[in-house]
Amino acid sequence: MTTNIQQVAAKARVSKATVSRVLNGSTSVDPAYRTRVLRAIEELDYRPNGLARHFRLQRADVVGVVVSDIENPHFTSMVRALEDAVYTHGKRVLLCNTDENPEKERAYLELMARDRVLGVLVSTSDPADRGIPRLLDLGIPVVAFDRLVKDPRADAVIADNWAAGRQATELLLQAGHTRIGCVSGPRTVQTAADRLAGYELAMRSAGLRPRSVAGLFKVDGARAATHELLGGAPDLTALVVTNNLMAMGSLKALNELRIAVPKTVALVAIDDPFWSDLVRPPLTTLAQPIRMMAERVVDLLFQRLAHPEREPTIAKFDLELRVRESCGTLTSR
Amino acid sequence: MTTNIQQVAAKARVSKATVSRVLNGSTSVDPAYRTRVLRAIEELDYRPNGLARHFRLQRADVVGVVVSDIENPHFTSMVRALEDAVYTHGKRVLLCNTDENPEKERAYLELMARDRVLGVLVSTSDPADRGIPRLLDLGIPVVAFDRLVKDPRADAVIADNWAAGRQATELLLQAGHTRIGCVSGPRTVQTAADRLAGYELAMRSAGLRPRSVAGLFKVDGARAATHELLGGAPDLTALVVTNNLMAMGSLKALNELRIAVPKTVALVAIDDPFWSDLVRPPLTTLAQPIRMMAERVVDLLFQRLAHPEREPTIAKFDLELRVRESCGTLTSR
């Protein structure tokens, strides 16, 4: 149907092997042959059949990205940065959204194994991470991001979530707050648990009592959690909110309660989506260096591909404090 | 290395053909043989090699999605909905972000052709859409979404952008406004041009003069455009903003100018991202029925796969008006 390597070879009066060598540039080819092949390719408008090539090499030329929730703006940005970085390396991305569903994750990882992708980048939703060992067994590198996986053979890139929770809290403590609540994520997600633990430690170190409610990393969850928190403890003067979607929800709730931010309740949020400085008041946040992290993820993948036997790396990134109005320290208290 | 169909056949004492038949369930297989094969698969923990299968069938079991800007929340939602719909059909998605770069789009479409994907869903960034005819020539169906493509063989799903621009404007006209400006997208994108044309027609039909500035479909572009618009025409009492990111930018600018919304300037925006009712004031919007549209896109693909010769369809969807506070009609004027 479409032209194949055999037809190119015939036209250029060389063997298929020579055409293949010109195409892949591994071995050197006699210049006269090379030009003949190139011309034949040109004239026939030949493109190698990717399926055949992948089959022959037993490796697909694509990087799998498995993300737990693509509609979470933090992950959207991450996916975008990962795609950019992979593209820079001349490869493409196969994107899968698991929607925090462990079964869906397993199905996707199984597919990646079947299709022998180059490597898999995953923010796992499966606490048991059942799909991952099989990939590694097959020699397919796995780099975890945002959340660690159990298999010790995987590389990983995460934020220092514990430090972020602590840092957010300490900023408020230093501003003189003592009654600080926390709108936290789901306990089952390590990221959320770490951020909460950082908050709790900072509070206890200051001799204060932590008060938190789980907002499930969702807008509506945080809205409800904020109402609950302020209903039970109306004397709170500050909130730590541990992800970007929840910051929206908390702000909404505070607005509904007619509580002035930062005047009556100050707020610090973790994550720094594009609308952080567009809402009112602009949010003080701890920003993950998403682009750097994504580049590191992809670097780790390609390094692993080059050196399969190297010790696995777990890279931990600090978050960057961006002080805006919501924490109340910019204006005089 | 890994177990293959030959080993399964040997263990089950049948031919490779029979194993293949059990696996694909096309022809009926003697129940006794079937159980033997199934047991052998079980015992050997055999999984078919996807690469070999795709090569043999000359078709990859994956749907390509090419999107112009994944970080635009409208497209994020669309991608998510497309992925869901494709998953429902038992297929997976290969996602490519072209970042409004025609060269990148061409490279991606070339890759899709090389890899013989099942079909391609594309919101094009290439006015010349050079990659698309080749896909269709190869028998790979293309469904355009959000933006039409030139090749008449492609199916398409779009919003009625012209009607949306008109409808947004008429809502404001009916509320008594006469000096209505428009923050528009880039003229080169048809979606933007159509929405602007709808606005302009509504204005002219009412005997009024349209005043628009291009905000480039970006937050910062709209912020600058809004400043420019209100600088040049401080008597405006209402704005039509033609996409979701620009709504954020306009709101920011109005805030900077200390202009009360909707009291001094009313605002209607096209697109309805998750934060539409979380900002202050909550935005009156025209919402695209994203989930329905995505399902239609995917349906069109699978229908085309089933009936390659059917006439191409262009499905146009109406937008839904969601009246909130920013247009000023909820509160008394």
Place this chain on the structure above:
DNA sequence: CTGAAAGCGCTTACAG
């Protein structure tokens, strides 16, 4: 219903 055989389009030791 089943099996032997051909073949999808490449790449790569191997021999020259």
Place this chain on the structure above:
DNA sequence: CTGAAAGCGCTTACAG
């Protein structure tokens, strides 16, 4: 540097 040949792991007419 080049070519003939083998083979990657499947599926599918074809003959029985």
